[in-house]
Amino acid sequence: MAATSRGTTPVPPESRPRLTVLSGPSGVGKSTVVAHMRKEHPEVWLSVSATTRKPRPGEQHGVHYFFVTDEEMDKLIANGELLEWAEFAGNRYGTPRAAVLERLEAGEPVLLEIDLQGARQVRGSMPEAQLVFLAPPSWDELVRRLTGRGTEPPEVIERRLAAARVELAAEPEFDRTLVNTSVEDVARELLALTNVV
Ligand code: ADP
Ligand code: 5GP
Numbered sequence: 001m002a003a004t005s006r007g008t009t010p011v012p013p014e015s016r017p018r019l020t021v022l023s024g025p026s027g028v029g030k031s032t033v034v035a036h037m038r039k040e041h042p043e044v045w046l047s048v049s050a051t052t053r054k055p056r057p058g059e060q061h062g063v064h065y066f067f068v069t070d071e072e073m074d075k076l077i078a079n080g081e082l083l084e085w086a087e088f089a090g091n092r093y094g095t096p097r098a099a100v101l102e103r104l105e106a107g108e109p110v111l112l113e114i115d116l117q118g119a120r121q122v123r124g125s126m127p128e129a130q131l132v133f134l135a136p137p138s139w140d141e142l143v144r145r146l147t148g149r150g151t152e153p154p155e156v157i158e159r160r161l162a163a164a165r166v167e168l169a170a171e172p173e174f175d176r177t178l179v180n181t182s183v184e185d186v187a188r189e190l191l192a193l194t195n196v197v
Helices: 030-040 070-078 097-105 116-125 139-149 154-169 183-194
Strands: 005-007 019-023 082-088 091-096 110-113 130-135 176-179
Touching: 019 030, 019 116, 019 183, 030 110, 030 183, 070 082, 070 091, 082 097, 082 116, 091 097, 091 116, 097 110, 116 130, 130 183, 139 154, 176 183
Parallel strands: 019 110, 019 130, 130 176
Antiparallel strands: 005 176, 082 091
16 A cells, blocks of 8 residues: 555455445645546546536536536535535536446446535435545644645635634544655556556
């Protein structure tokens, strides 16, 4: 096991779960790690969430998120179209159910990048899911990354850091922790955990 990983003993590939949930505090590097992994392994299927958040520069509808209005999100929830959903730092986010179930039924590995509340919901409804926590090397480094990204105003950063304290305390709920010191190392470990052959 590489130095970035903490967790239980290795699981043989044939018995590994096919649904992997990646969570961790905002700014820890989840998107960066997943993008790095998928650049080299585009076959890893990542669920595209719906969100009421406004797009950041460069984010595309249908690629990074489905950007929806509050009313559209209300309908997705009311119609049971989301596998899980949560409010995070003032916006709502949810995982479209149908696309995930299709992939799982086809026997393909599925990756979700969602917050702690969503991870808990998935654990409740799909106990076979594998929950992976991405941790920062230190609190100060997390603050540096979140601030350095330059995509949120100070009050939103404060809200996200408040959520981060709660998320970091929940690390023991996860099956495995990867510490994001090196994007390359973590991407490699995550690839192995997603069981893509
Ligand atoms: P998240 O998706 O978890 O909110 P991002 O992927 O947007 O986080 O990363 C937040 C910032 O941290 C970005 O500016 C990114 O370039 C940087 N970052 C990510 N991983 C690392 C790393 N291992 N070392 C240094 N900076 C990193
Ligand atoms: P961001 O606004 O930085 O893209 O995402 C904020 C938080 O929402 C992150 O922790 C991200 O993982 C989480 N998130 C993204 N999509 C979903 C989703 O579909 N469901 C849940 N519960 N959280 C999500």
